[in-house]
Amino acid sequence: MYNEKVLKHFSNPSNQGEIKNADGVGLVGNPTCGDMMRIFISVSKNKKGEEIIKDIKFQTLGCGAAIATSSMLTEMAKGKTIAEAEKIGKLQIAEELGGLPAVKMHCSVLAHEGLGEAIKDYRSKNKKLKK
Amino acid sequence: MTFINMIYLDNAATTKIDPKVKKTMEPYFFEFFGNASSLHFGGLKARQAVDEAQAKIADFLRCQAKEVYFTSGATESDNWAILGLTRAFKRQKNDFKPHIIISQIEHDAILAPAKELQREGVEVTFLAVDKNGLVDVKKVSQAIKSNTILVSIMYANNEIGTVQPIKEIGKIIKEENKKRKNKIYFHTDATQAVACLDCNVEKLGVDLLSLSAHKIYGPKGVGILYIKNGTPIEPIMLGGGQQNNKRSGTYNVAGIVGLGRAVELLLNKKVINLEVKKIKQLRDYLVKEIKNKIPRTIVTGDIKNRLPGNASFIFAGAEGESILLMLSNTGIAVSTGSACSSGSLAPSHVLVAMGVKPELAHGSIRVSIGRFNTKKDIDIIIKKLPPIIERLRKMSPLQ
Numbered sequence: 001m002y003n004e005k006v007l008k009h010f011s012n013p014s015n016q017g018e019i020k021n022a023d024g025v026g027l028v029g030n031p032t033c034g035d036m037m038r039i040f041i042s043v044s045k046n047k048k049g050e051e052i053i054k055d056i057k058f059q060t061l062g063c064g065a066a067i068a069t070s071s072m073l074t075e076m077a078k079g080k081t082i083a084e085a086e087k088i089g090k091l092q093i094a095e096e097l098g099g100l101p102a103v104k105m106h107c108s109v110l111a112h113e114g115l116g117e118a119i120k121d122y123r124s125k126n127k128k129l130k131k
Numbered sequence: 132m133t134f135i136n137m138i139y140l141d142n143a144a145t146t147k148i149d150p151k152v153k154k155t156m157e158p159y160f161f162e163f164f165g166n167a168s169s170l171h172f173g174g175l176k177a178r179q180a181v182d183e184a185q186a187k188i189a190d191f192l193r194c195q196a197k198e199v200y201f202t203s204g205a206t207e208s209d210n211w212a213i214l215g216l217t218r219a220f221k222r223q224k225n226d227f228k229p230h231i232i233i234s235q236i237e238h239d240a241i242l243a244p245a246k247e248l249q250r251e252g253v254e255v256t257f258l259a260v261d262k263n264g265l266v267d268v269k270k271v272s273q274a275i276k277s278n279t280i281l282v283s284i285m286y287a288n289n290e291i292g293t294v295q296p297i298k299e300i301g302k303i304i305k306e307e308n309k310k311r312k313n314k315i316y317f318h319t320d321a322t323q324a325v326a327c328l329d330c331n332v333e334k335l336g337v338d339l340l341s342l343s344a345h346k347i348y349g350p351k352g353v354g355i356l357y358i359k360n361g362t363p364i365e366p367i368m369l370g371g372g373q374q375n376n377k378r379s380g381t382y383n384v385a386g387i388v389g390l391g392r393a394v395e396l397l398l399n400k401k402v403i404n405l406e407v408k409k410i411k412q413l414r415d416y417l418v419k420e421i422k423n424k425i426p427r428t429i430v431t432g433d434i435k436n437r438l439p440g441n442a443s444f445i446f447a448g449a450e451g452e453s454i455l456l457m458l459s460n461t462g463i464a465v466s467t468g469s470a471c472s473s474g475s476l477a478p479s480h481v482l483v484a485m486g487v488k489p490e491l492a493h494g495s496i497r498v499s500i501g502r503f504n505t506k507k508d509i510d511i512i513i514k515k516l517p518p519i520i521e522r523l524r525k526m527s528p529l530q
Contacts, residue, residue, distance in 0.1 A: 007456075010453075010456060011456075011457075011460055013526075016526055027528060031489075031490035031493075031529070032489045032490055033470075033489075034450060034469065034470050034478075034489070034490070034493035035450075036527070036528050036529065037528065038528035059526060059527060059528040060526060060527065060528065061448065061449075061450055061523075061526070061527035061528060061529060062450050062453070063450055063451075063452035063453055063469065064452055064453055064456045066450070066453075067453060067526070103474060103475075103476055
């Protein structure tokens, strides 16, 4: 069912864990569906003054594809500017993994949503600080 | 990737061929490879082999040889029983709307043809089960109507191992049939039960019974449907007219020989009783250790009325497919009822019917111990599973 790359990300995921006092946290999915992801991001400014995702971690409860897409998402987003990270397409994570079975494509969508929620959370926290 | 030195604990999915079965099958690939229907010498030995296998199976079921029909497996046998019998009734009486009763936890090979019949205008009752997956005999009785023609309840469930009260249901149907003109026929899918439970068709009170070779240490692709003499049933496999025009198709001679031999091995009651005892001991040991070593473990299914080798667990906070893949990475093969592992993303219909919440059903794992498993196998899974569950729970956003 899964290709070698997916299995690698499943067996040895990147960036699994938690960021205490993260700048942004996104929680997506629900236990009824069986897939849940929490994405943590730390944001800092680079020399150009752009906001970059300095660190990103995930916590996931779900199947092989859920863990693999979480891992791949964090690899794709880490070190990117928020603007660049926002450009990551919802099916692009699956593509980077070399493809997923049709029934598992929703995991790519969920991971994408997770990052979106984390960025949204960061922005709303930032607004509060600015005020 | 090889399967040697890998621990296979998914015997409910399929079994390794017994070496004795393999040996008995071998001549039928190269020496006696003829078509059993051929009139020349090539067919003779093949025909003989089919007849011998049929006799062995009849011996096991305690029925007549001519009541044993060969199919491509239990799926076909189940489809034939459900569709073939119901359609025979519909054809007999044009305006008659038949009613059939099945349980909610039947295998898809029963549920799918039943749903197909619904589309054809047949009334179907899907009997509920209790939280352990047991069918209530009283509920079967209550569900019977004047237009009921068939009851189909599996002998033992493949996912949670619960053994159904087939004898008792058989008795109810027999009593009911004394008071009515339209006889109710009784089918059971005995696939999971054959290896360890009594399948005497008279004692069970069944008119139809499905079984498959590959669950009893025989080859894949062959099974039988027992059809009691006088049971009205149409063929669903049409063609050359083999098996008295009831099931067309060239005899899978080697497969049939394998099936016959696999069943013959089950006739040795002394050996089988010891085997069942050993398997049950290993299963009980596994359950005890897993409950001790892994917190928040639920054991699903009926503790008492259960297949000896089946252990089904729910591990809250960990997902089944991930557990399965991590175990597979360590060389251990088990199964899961998790939605994520099914093609439809729906959780196991068996667990749902038992009232298990979807979020818990996702954490289900099934271990099925068989003839070739040893205590060493069980010790290894007892060692490897707890850290896997711990790891997955640590990775989860829900702590």
